[in-house]
Amino acid sequence: MAAMGPEDWALAARWLSPSERALFQRMQRPDQIHCARVARWLLAEGEADEIIVRAALLHDVGKARYRLGVVHRTLYVLLAPLFRAFPPLFMGASGESHWWMPYYVIANHPRLGASMLAQAGCDERLWRLVELHQQDPQLVGGIPDVQWTRDALAKLRRADSHN
Ligand SMILES: [Fe+2]
Ligand SMILES: [Fe+2]
Numbered sequence: 001m002a003a004m005g006p007e008d009w010a011l012a013a014r015w016l017s018p019s020e021r022a023l024f025q026r027m028q029r030p031d032q033i034h035c036a037r038v039a040r041w042l043l044a045e046g047e048a049d050e051i052i053v054r055a056a057l058l059h060d061v062g063k064a065r066y067r068l069g070v071v072h073r074t075l076y077v078l079l080a081p082l083f084r085a086f087p088p089l090f091m092g093a094s095g096e097s098h099w100w101m102p103y104y105v106i107a108n109h110p111r112l113g114a115s116m117l118a119q120a121g122c123d124e125r126l127w128r129l130v131e132l133h134q135q136d137p138q139l140v141g142g143i144p145d146v147q148w149t150r151d152a153l154a155k156l157r158r159a160d161s162h163n
């Protein structure tokens with residue numbers, strides 16, 4: 001497996017607050033590496049908005065809610081429409097230990113990540129980008145800074161899909 005290089009850690013240290021860095025550290029290696037690549041890609045494109053770079057570093061932090069294995073991730077990609085179709089109720093009372101949990105976490109990682117960030121006291125614009133990172137920017141509405149959010153989301157999603 002690829003490792004986080006010193007330049008990846010430097011990126012996290014440079015852009016994230018201590019509480020954001022603590023959340024970054026909770027992510028699994030593949031997610032840290034992916035998030036660092038997304039942030040670096042944006043910076044290489046000349047991105048200067050600090051919130052967008054920080055959102056890139058943290059956009060998949062919701063996946064840290066479960067220790068996802070390669071099998072979970074692969075199966076999810078193959079069966080994504082099916083997993084997304086089931087409501088959380090399907091998990092019943094057994095919660096964290098239910099076989100469904102890893103797929104629930106992957107399907108809902110934008111919302112889970114946003115609530116982790118909001119609880120850590122992060123900037124609202126930052127956790128909003130994380131919350132919405134799988135949505136079509138044009139469908140976003142009813143929140144403060146709508147136009148900024150749509151533009152920022154378009155950039156973040158483009159960077160995410162390239163990395
Ligand atoms: Fe994601
Ligand atoms: Fe991502």
